[in-house]
Amino acid sequence: MRADAIAGPRNEAGLKALLPLLAAQFGSRFQTSEAVRGHHTHTTTYLPRQLPDGVVFVESADDVKAVVRLCATHRVPVIPFGIGSSLEGQVNAPSGGISLDFSGMASVIEVNPDDLDCTVQPGITRESLNAALRDTGLFFPIDPGANATIGGMTSTRASGTNAVRYGTMKDNVLALTVVTANGEEILTAHRARKSSAGYDLTRLFVGAEGTLGVITSVTLRLQGIPDVIAGGTCHFDSIDAACRAVIMTIQLGIPVARIELLDAMQVRACNAYSGLTHPEKPTLFVEFHGSAASVDLQSAEFAAVVAEMGGSPFRWTADASERAQLWKARHNAYYACRALAPELDALTTDVCVPISRFADCVVETQKDIADCGFLAPIVGHAGDGNFHVLVLLDAKNDADVERVEAFVARLNARALSMGGTCTGEHGIGQGKKAFLDAELGGSVGLMRQVKAALDPDNIFNPGKIF
Numbered sequence: 001m002r003a004d005a006i007a008g009p010r011n012e013a014g015l016k017a018l019l020p021l022l023a024a025q026f027g028s029r030f031q032t033s034e035a036v037r038g039h040h041t042h043t044t045t046y047l048p049r050q051l052p053d054g055v056v057f058v059e060s061a062d063d064v065k066a067v068v069r070l071c072a073t074h075r076v077p078v079i080p081f082g083i084g085s086s087l088e089g090q091v092n093a094p095s096g097g098i099s100l101d102f103s104g105m106a107s108v109i110e111v112n113p114d115d116l117d118c119t120v121q122p123g124i125t126r127e128s129l130n131a132a133l134r135d136t137g138l139f140f141p142i143d144p145g146a147n148a149t150i151g152g153m154t155s156t157r158a159s160g161t162n163a164v165r166y167g168t169m170k171d172n173v174l175a176l177t178v179v180t181a182n183g184e185e186i187l188t189a190h191r192a193r194k195s196s197a198g199y200d201l202t203r204l205f206v207g208a209e210g211t212l213g214v215i216t217s218v219t220l221r222l223q224g225i226p227d228v229i230a231g232g233t234c235h236f237d238s239i240d241a242a243c244r245a246v247i248m249t250i251q252l253g254i255p256v257a258r259i260e261l262l263d264a265m266q267v268r269a270c271n272a273y274s275g276l277t278h279p280e281k282p283t284l285f286v287e288f289h290g291s292a293a294s295v296d297l298q299s300a301e302f303a304a305v306v307a308e309m310g311g312s313p314f315r316w317t318a319d320a321s322e323r324a325q326l327w328k329a330r331h332n333a334y335y336a337c338r339a340l341a342p343e344l345d346a347l348t349t350d351v352c353v354p355i356s357r358f359a360d361c362v363v364e365t366q367k368d369i370a371d372c373g374f375l376a377p378i379v380g381h382a383g384d385g386n387f388h389v390l391v392l393l394d395a396k397n398d399a400d401v402e403r404v405e406a407f408v409a410r411l412n413a414r415a416l417s418m419g420g421t422c423t424g425e426h427g428i429g430q431g432k433k434a435f436l437d438a439e440l441g442g443s444v445g446l447m448r449q450v451k452a453a454l455d456p457d458n459i460f461n462p463g464k465i466f
Contacts, residue, residue: 007050007094007095007463008094008095008462008463009095010095010096011074011075011076011095011096014074014075014076015053015074015076015096015097017074018070018071018074018076018098019032019053019054021070022054022056022067022070022098025066025070026056026057026063029056029057029058029059029104030054030055030056030057031054031055031057032053032054032055034051036055037051037052037053037054037055037099038051039084040052040055040079040081040084040091040093040099040101041084041091041092041093042084042086042087042089042090042091042092044084044085044086044087044146044334044346044348045086045087045088045089045346045347045348045431046345046346046347046393046395046401047088047089047092047430047431049092050089050092050093050094051093051096052077052079052093052096052097052098052099053076053093053096053097053098054098054099055081055098055099055100055101056098056099056100056101057101057103057104058100058101058102058104058105059104059105060105061177061179061185061216061217064100064179064185064214064216065179065183065184065185066183067098067100068179068180068181068183068214068459069182069183071097071098071459072181072182072183072457072459075457075459076096076097076098076459077093077095077096077097077098077458077459077460077461077462078097078098078100078214078459078460078461079091079092079093079097079098079099079100079210079461080099080100080102080122080151080152080155080210080214080215080461081099081100081101081102082102082122082123082148082149082151082152083103083125083146083147083148083149083152085144085146085147085148085152086152086156086426086427086429087348087426087427087429087431088423088426088427088428088429088430088431088432089429089430089431089464090155090156090209090210090427090429090430090461090464092429092430092463094430094462094463095462095463097459097462100214102121102122102123102149102151103123104123105121105122105123105216106121106123106124106125106128106149107120107121107124108120108121108124108129108132108133109121109217111132111133111136111138112191113136113137113138115191116138116221116222116223116224117174117191117219117220117221117222118133118138118140118219118220118222119175119217119218119219119220120150120217120218120220121151121216121217121218122149122150122151122152122154122215122216122217122218123149123150123151124149124150125147125148125149125150126140126142126143126144126147126148126149126150126153127147129150133222137224137225138222138223138224138225139222139223139224139225140172140220140222140223141162141165141166141172141223142158142159142160142162142163142166142167142168142169142172143160143161143162144158144159144160144161144425145160145161145330145331145333145334146331150218150220151215151218153169154169154173154176154205154206154215154218155205155206155207155208155209155210155215155427156169156207156209156425156426156427157169157170157206157207157425157427158425159381159384159386159424159425160381160425161258161260161287161327161330161381162257162258163381163383163384163386163425164250164256164257164258164259164381164383164384165255165256165257165258165289166223166257168425169206169207170203170206170207171221172220172221173202173206173218173219173220173221174189174191174192174193174202174219174220174221175187175188175189175190175191175202175218175219176188176189176201176202176205176206176215176217176218176219177215177216177217178205178212178213178214178215178216179213179214179216180212180213180454181213181454181455181456181457181459181460185216186201186213188201188202188204188205189201189202189219191219204450207427208465209427209428209429209461209464209465210460210461210464211451211455211460211461211462211464211465212450212451212454212455212460213454213455213460214460226289226290227290227291227292228288228289228290228291228292228295228318229257229287229288229289229295229318229320229323230287230288230295230299230316230317230318230323231258231285231286231287231288231316231317231322231323231326231327232285232286232299232314232315232316232317232326233278233283233284233285233286233314233315233316233326234283234284234286234303234306234311234312234313234314234315235267235278235279235281235282235283235284235311235312236281236282236283236284236309236310236311236312237281237282237310238282239263239264239282239362239363239366239378240359240362240363241282241309241310241311242261242282242283242284242309242311243261243358243359243362243363243382244309244359245284245305245306245308245309245311246259246261246284246355246358246359246382246383247355247356247358247359248305248308248309249302249305249383250355250383251355252301252305254298254301254302254305255288255290255298256286256287256288256298256302256383257287257288257289258285258286258287258381258383259284259285259286259287259381259382259383260284260285260286260330260379260380260381260382261282261283261284261362261378261379261380261382261387262282262283262284262285262330262333262377262378262379263282263366263377263378263379264280264281264282265340265375265376265377265378266333266336266337266377266378266379267279267280267281267282267283268280268340269333269336269337269339269340269377270329270330270332270333270336272336272339272340273329273332273335273336273339274325274328274329274332274336276329279312284306284311284382285326285327285330286302286314286316287323287327288302288316295318299314299316302314330379333377333379333390334346334348334390337377337390337392338392340375340377340392341375341392344375344392344393344394345392345393345394345395346390346391346392346393347390347391347393347404347408348388348389348390348391348426349388349389349391349408349411349423349426349431349432350386350387350388350389350423350424350425350426351386351387351411351412351414351415351420351421351422351423351424352384352385352386352387352415352420352421352423352424352425353385353415353418353419353420353421354385354418354419354420355383355384355385357385357418357419357420358382358385358387360418361385361387361414361415361418361420362378362380362387364414365378365387365389365411365414366378368407368410368411369389369407372403372407374391374392374393374404374407375391375392376389376390376391376392377389377390381424381425384424385420385424386424386425389411391404391407391408409434409435412432412435412438413438416435416438416439421439422435422436422438422439423435427465428464428465429464429465430463430464433464433465433466436465436466444466447465447466448466451465451466
C-alpha cells in the first residue's frame, strides 16, 4: 500500500494559522522538527510513514482540551500518540495535523483495592501500571505483548495472551473521560460494575482508534494476583494436531490463562533470537493461574489432552524466572521474526475465527504461505481463535507488495467465510480499511453516521477505519 493510496487532503491555510498559536501557548512542549515528527508515526508496520506537522507534549486534560479547541477552530487533524506500538498505521498522519504525545500523562490517578479497580492517565504503560499496583496484591491482566500504553490499548480494543481467561479491553474498561470535538471533557460512566443508564458510551470509544474523541483517563477492572502461576510447553508433529489440542482444551472448559501457538518457523526464530532450544515443531506455550491444587489439576487435565492429540509430554514449572524467560521469548516473537531476514520489511496481520474453525483456518493459511513461498511465521492467541501472520517482504518492490497484499486479502476472506473477523486485536487503522465493508456491510454506514455526528469536521484521526 503506497503513500499516495492512503494520503488525504491537507488544510494548508488552517495549519499556517494554527502552528504559531500552538508555539505561543505550549512553548518547548510544541515541537516541529522532522526527527520528533518522524518518531510520532508508526514504527512496527510496512506502511509508509506520514508525519504530522507538529507534536504537542500534553501534561493534563486541560492541555488536551486546548489543543482540540484550536485544531477544531482551524479544522486541523488531531492524532493521539501513546508509544507507537500499533500495527495498522493508527498513528500516521495522512492529512498532516497535530500529534498529541501522552508520555507526560502517565500517572495512576486512583486505586480502589476494595473495589478491584483503578483510574489512570492514558499515557501509562501496562508494565508501569502493574509495577505501581504490585504492593496492592492486584494486577491488570491484559497483555498484548508490547509494552503499550493503556490509552492505546483502549483505543484499539487490545487483548493479547491473557484474553482467554480475562477477556479483552472492552471487558476491562469501566469508564472513560474523553475530550470531544467541541473541546469539552465528558465522563462515559462511573465505577459501578454494571449500569442500565443510557447508551453505553464507554464501549463506543473503546476500539474507536481515536476517531471519535481523545481519551484523557481510563478506569479499569483489576484482578487479584494468583497464589500460583505455572507455565509450560509441549510440541506436536503437525500444526493441525496442535490446533486441535487447543480446541479440545477450550471445549472441555480447562481454565487456561494463556495458550499460545507457535508454528515451527516461529519456534526456530524464537530459539535463535532468545537462545532457546525448543524442538522446531508446532508448539503451545501455556499458563495456569490459581491455587496450588487447582494449578496441579489443570496441568494434569491439559497434559491428558496433549497426549490424546499425540503431543510431547507437557513440561511445566511454577518457577518465576523460568516462566519469565518463556514469556519474554514469546513477547519478542515480532523481533525474532524480523531477525530471520533483517534486510526485509514486515507486514504483520491478524484474524480471529470461532474456536471450532481455528485448526481449519490455520492449516489452510499455512498451505497458502507454502504455495506463495513466503517467509511468514504464525503465532497465535490460540484460546481465542486469534492468530497472527508476519510476512517478510521487500516493501520497495511493487510486485512483492502486491503478492503479499493478495495473500492478506485471501486470509481475511478465509476468516470471514468461517464466521470470523479480519482483525482480532490490531484494529482497522489504515491497513484493513478495505476489509471492513466485507465484514460488516451496512453497519459501516451507521458507523460513518456516528463519526459524522460526533466529529463533523473530521479532525479526529482522519483516514483511519473508513
